[in-house]
Amino acid sequence: MPFLEIEGLIFNYEDMHMRFDLAVEAGECVGIVGPSGAGKSTLLSLIGGFEKPLAGTIRVGGEDITRLPPAERPVTTLFQDFNLFPHLSVAENVGLGRNPGLKLDAADQEQVAWSLRQVGLDGFEARLPGQLSGGERQRVALARSLIRHRPLLLLDEPFAALGPALRVEMLELTDLLRKAQGLTVLLVTHDPNEAARIATRTAFIAEGEVALFGTTDEVLRSDNAAVREYLGR
Numbered sequence: 001m002p003f004l005e006i007e008g009l010i011f012n013y014e015d016m017h018m019r020f021d022l023a024v025e026a027g028e029c030v031g032i033v034g035p036s037g038a039g040k041s042t043l044l045s046l047i048g049g050f051e052k053p054l055a056g057t058i059r060v061g062g063e064d065i066t067r068l069p070p071a072e073r074p075v076t077t078l079f080q081d082f083n084l085f086p087h088l089s090v091a092e093n094v095g096l097g098r099n100p101g102l103k104l105d106a107a108d109q110e111q112v113a114w115s116l117r118q119v120g121l122d123g124f125e126a127r128l129p130g131q132l133s134g135g136e137r138q139r140v141a142l143a144r145s146l147i148r149h150r151p152l153l154l155l156d157e158p159f160a161a162l163g164p165a166l167r168v169e170m171l172e173l174t175d176l177l178r179k180a181q182g183l184t185v186l187l188v189t190h191d192p193n194e195a196a197r198i199a200t201r202t203a204f205i206a207e208g209e210v211a212l213f214g215t216t217d218e219v220l221r222s223d224n225a226a227v228r229e230y231l232g233r
């Protein structure tokens with residue numbers, strides 16, 4: 001049984017009609033690529049529960065989560081604009097992932113320290129986001145996702161604002177954490193090379209549907225007209 005099963009998931013924005021079907025195995029990293037406006041972010045919003053489908057089901061680990069509120073889903077989402085609070089320390093920003101009211105007991109504090117160790121930021125607890133580089137800020141956001149211990153991690157172009165070397169570093173860290181924590185990852189990216197680097201499989205989204213789903217190589221080499229247009233070949 002796939003870990004994530006999306007069946008006949010229907011959603012409309014005015015005249016944009018979407019219908020998603022996708023089955024992802026536990027522990028995979030699935031790259032989500034496709035033209036601008038195809039529905040990649042919408043697919044992630046539906047899985048995260050930030051948008052409500054008109055029909056269809058989303059199951060995670062066999063459980064139907066289609067109608068659960070976002071906070072109760074076994075899902076955490078990391079967006080590009082990492083959403084760190086500038087007046088809170090690194091430790092507090094991470095602690096928010098554990099308790100939005102920041103009432104953190106000793107076990108929570110230990111979890112904050114654990115999460116920061118996972119992303120290579122131990123010793124940064126007291127700093128403010130303004131005292132960090134872009135890459136370090138992104139690591140804090142990743143730590144805040146990890147502290148939630150949700151098995152499904154959704155990444156919506158999280159590293160797009162970083163330079164090429166940092167982007168590779170963050171991709172490799174994500175891959176390492178996926179394997180170490182047994183996470184299942186969906187990564188929306190505009191860069192097919194990112195998908196090629198860490199995705200076990202890639203879904204090509206076009207006009208509100210999963211048009212192709214296979215190994216990244218199969219998808220990127222496909223003769224599909226939309227893929228060729230997307231890649232400019």
Ligand SMILES: Nc1ncnc2c1ncn2[C@@H]1O[C@H](COP(=O)(O)OP(=O)(O)OP(=O)(O)O)[C@@H](O)[C@H]1O
Pocket residue numbers: 013014016034035036037038039040041042043
């Ligand atoms: N809040 C909204 N209201 C109305 N239409 C929207 C809204 N958000 C997205 N859309 C439309 O839905 C479609 C899918 O948008 P979505 O952001 O999911 O695409 P995407 O593939 O993630 O694009 P991009 O690569 O540019 O981020 C687009 O046609 C977009 O214009």
